[in-house]
Amino acid sequence: MSSPGRERIVFMAEISYRDAIREALVEEMDRDENVLLLGEDIGIYEGTFRITQGMLKKYGAKRVIDTPIAEAGMAGTAAGMAMLGLKPVVEMMTFNFAFVAADQILNHIAKIRYFSGGQVDMPVVIRGPQGAGMQLSAQHSQSFESFYGHFPGLIVAAPSNASDAKGMLKSAIRGKDPVIFLENAALYGLKSEVPDDVNHLVPFGKSVVVREGSDVTIVSYSRMLHLSLAAAATLSADEGIEAEVIDLRTLRPLDMDPVFESVRKTHRAVVVQEQWKPFGAAAEIAASITETVFDELDAPVVRVTGEDVPMPYARNLELLAVPHEEQVIEAVKRVLYRN
Amino acid sequence: MRTGLARASVKLSRNARVMKEHGSGMDLELGTVMAKQKERTAVLENAEVCAPEWNDILEKMVLIRKFEEASEREFRKGNIGGYLHVYSGQEGIVAGILTALGSEDIVFAGYRDHAHALVLGSDPKALMAELFGKRTGLSKGKGGSMHLFDVAHGLYGGYGIVGGHLTLATGAAYALRYRNTDRVAVCYFGDGAMNIGPFHEALNMAGLWGKQGMCPALFVIENNGYAMGTSVERHSALTDLSARMRAYNIPAEKVDGQDVFALRGVADRVVRQIRETGHPYCIEAITYRFSGHGAADILQPYRTKEEVEEHKHRDPILILKKRMKEVCGLTDDDISRMEKEAAAVVAGAVKFATESEEPAPEELFRDVVSGSGEDRFHG
Numbered sequence: 001m002s003s004p005g006r007e008r009i010v011f012m013a014e015i016s017y018r019d020a021i022r023e024a025l026v027e028e029m030d031r032d033e034n035v036l037l038l039g040e041d042i043g044i045y046e047g048t049f050r051i052t053q054g055m056l057k058k059y060g061a062k063r064v065i066d067t068p069i070a071e072a073g074m075a076g077t078a079a080g081m082a083m084l085g086l087k088p089v090v091e092m093m094t095f096n097f098a099f100v101a102a103d104q105i106l107n108h109i110a111k112i113r114y115f116s117g118g119q120v121d122m123p124v125v126i127r128g129p130q131g132a133g134m135q136l137s138a139q140h141s142q143s144f145e146s147f148y149g150h151f152p153g154l155i156v157a158a159p160s161n162a163s164d165a166k167g168m169l170k171s172a173i174r175g176k177d178p179v180i181f182l183e184n185a186a187l188y189g190l191k192s193e194v195p196d197d198v199n200h201l202v203p204f205g206k207s208v209v210v211r212e213g214s215d216v217t218i219v220s221y222s223r224m225l226h227l228s229l230a231a232a233a234t235l236s237a238d239e240g241i242e243a244e245v246i247d248l249r250t251l252r253p254l255d256m257d258p259v260f261e262s263v264r265k266t267h268r269a270v271v272v273q274e275q276w277k278p279f280g281a282a283a284e285i286a287a288s289i290t291e292t293v294f295d296e297l298d299a300p301v302v303r304v305t306g307e308d309v310p311m312p313y314a315r316n317l318e319l320l321a322v323p324h325e326e327q328v329i330e331a332v333k334r335v336l337y338r339n
Numbered sequence: 340m341r342t343g344l345a346r347a348s349v350k351l352s353r354n355a356r357v358m359k360e361h362g363s364g365m366d367l368e369l370g371t372v373m374a375k376q377k378e379r380t381a382v383l384e385n386a387e388v389c390a391p392e393w394n395d396i397l398e399k400m401v402l403i404r405k406f407e408e409a410s411e412r413e414f415r416k417g418n419i420g421g422y423l424h425v426y427s428g429q430e431g432i433v434a435g436i437l438t439a440l441g442s443e444d445i446v447f448a449g450y451r452d453h454a455h456a457l458v459l460g461s462d463p464k465a466l467m468a469e470l471f472g473k474r475t476g477l478s479k480g481k482g483g484s485m486h487l488f489d490v491a492h493g494l495y496g497g498y499g500i501v502g503g504h505l506t507l508a509t510g511a512a513y514a515l516r517y518r519n520t521d522r523v524a525v526c527y528f529g530d531g532a533m534n535i536g537p538f539h540e541a542l543n544m545a546g547l548w549g550k551q552g553m554c555p556a557l558f559v560i561e562n563n564g565y566a567m568g569t570s571v572e573r574h575s576a577l578t579d580l581s582a583r584m585r586a587y588n589i590p591a592e593k594v595d596g597q598d599v600f601a602l603r604g605v606a607d608r609v610v611r612q613i614r615e616t617g618h619p620y621c622i623e624a625i626t627y628r629f630s631g632h633g634a635a636d637i638l639q640p641y642r643t644k645e646e647v648e649e650h651k652h653r654d655p656i657l658i659l660k661k662r663m664k665e666v667c668g669l670t671d672d673d674i675s676r677m678e679k680e681a682a683a684v685v686a687g688a689v690k691f692a693t694e695s696e697e698p699a700p701e702e703l704f705r706d707v708v709s710g711s712g713e714d715r716f717h718g
Binding site for chain 1: 447495
């Protein structure tokens with residue numbers, strides 16, 4: 001998979017998505033003493049997903065704060081810290097728990113800069129895993145990009161690989177705005193090359209073409225990008241169909257220009273998301289394509305999404321509920337009128 | 340000036356009526372609290388009562404009242420939109436506590452926030468212009484009455500979601516200590532804010548962080564007896580509100596919110612203590628709001644006209660004036676001059692707000708995120 005800026009960087013290291021996130025935190029904490037971490041069991045327990053392993057020992061309890069189980073408290077206190085010049089990074093053990101903090105995030109963090117007339121910055125990073133696939137059933141398997149993406153004032157990132165995870169998290173911490181940083185637990189172990197550079201910064205609002213192709217455009221992000229790439233490989237091998245695959249990387253701001261450019265070339269588009277279909281990110285992207293490059297389309301834009309049900313526990317049912325490669329292949333064939 | 344007992348009796352008569360109507364309990368502790376407070380106030384009585392700053396405090400309170408009366412008038416004329424929540428009757432709580440702060444200390448408030456801005460030193464013109472939605476307003480006309488911000492004067496916001504800002508103040512207090520300052524964060528909230536989830540999360544974290552000296556916060560309960568139209572007796576299982584602070588390891592005391600001397604005495608002591616220890620403290624100020632909850636609360640079915648009139652005898656401004664006349668030789672002429680000056684300031688603020696321009700259309704997209712409006716969502 002291509003990484004932006006790869007040409008510029010000489011040294012690369014192959015690390016996991018998890019370690020990339022951890023390295024970003026460590027490097028930014030070393031760089032700026034105003035950076036601090038809040039979360040449930042991130043200190044002594046070292047984090048449910050071990051992102052904060054060794055951090056308490058290294059930085060002390062003043063900078064690595066084990067909070068009570070209190071998501072509204074975590075998010076709201078982080079906002080207060082940010083208003084006073086600190087750079088808090090909040091770990092949501094999973095984003096499913098952040099509903100408890102919805103008012104703090106959506107009604108406070110996202111809006112305070114605006115209703116103060118720009119008198120304060122709000123550099124709060126809220127990060128943690130989301131997504132399905134680990135048999136965690138209904139309350140622990142959701143995706144939230146369209147939920148947060150709906151609200152002005154937030155930046156919503158959903159990296160698909162280690163390089164972007166590290167570079168975007170560093171951008172988030174160095175910035176002045178609230179960032180909802182949506183990781184995917186299923187990607188934590190995924191290794192890829194990351195520039196060995198403390199100033200490796202990936203900007204928000206820059207979608208990238210990760211696979212070139214001329215027959216169809218597949219738009220995705222986070223874990224579903226890998227599904228899309230697998231489908232593209234299969235389509236190429238089995239059908240001779242060359243799909244162009246685009247990684248959005250951030251949902252807000254949403255950089256649609258590379259998508260439009262691709263559609264002008266392929267005239268067909270499929271959007272893949274893990275979350276439910278109604279009012280999802282794919283709907284926004286599909287609508288945006290039809291609004292802007294309608295005349296270029298040779299077929300309606302097709303969405304591949306999770307099924308419209310609360311996530312079941314049983315493994316077989318869970319697998320039926322999430323998108324899989326065959327559905328992407330089928331969608332591509334549909335826009336190409338090949339089925 | 341009335342005795343502590345007389346003060347208590349007014350409060351108890353309200354409670355007695357509410358008890359009759361709703362069959363709930365009354366705050367039996369209040370009489371004792373007021374009696375104790377009288378002892379403390381007595382110390383202040385002759386020592387500091389005539390200090391020149393009390394003139395300033397009275398002036399501020401008179402200014403707040405005039406400002407609020409004007410804002411209600413301007414709301415009725417249609418010059419102020421949205422919601423309007425005025426502080427009339429509660430002035431003592433900001434005048435008595437915020438004047439005890441240093442210039443570096445910071446304040447968070449609910450949506451009934453005009454008085455906080457005025458006492459902290461915000462320009463009444465910019466404040467009124469904000470209510471009018473003008474570009475010269477404190478927040479360029481983008482926040483309005485409920486979201487007053489004046490960071491230069493230490494005001495970190497008025498907030499419109501009941502109880503939503505307590506976490507912010509707790510985190511801000513942590514930040515003040517994290518950066519090795521001795522600054523203090525003050526957080527005002529009403530009795531109605533104490534029954535919502537984030538109240539619990541914020542106060543528990545404040546108490547926890549206080550144990551490490553990392554939460555120099557003063558929590559002020561503006562207990563005006565009503566959460567909008569629902570009385571304390573009807574909204575809180577335990578009517579002794581500050582007693583709940585014990586659950587969070589935060590020391591607390593009740594103060595007569597209509598007695599600015601008492602408030603200032605307590606504030607001087609506890610602000611010093613918070614500054615020294617980094618541990619939070621809570622003042623429950625027992626007060627009364629003379630106007631409706633908001634400008635639309637005209638009928639006020641939850642209380643009687645008699646109840647309101649009864650409490651107007653305990654107007655904090657009247658109490659302060661009387662005290663200063665008796666003890667400091669303040670004259671009616673002094674008071675009259677003070678009122679005229681305040682009226683002139685408010686009239687000037689209304690004129691300024693009226694004549695100011697509306698925000699430019701480009702302002703719509705500014706301040707959504709940092710940088711220019713170009714960063715906005717596109718697709």
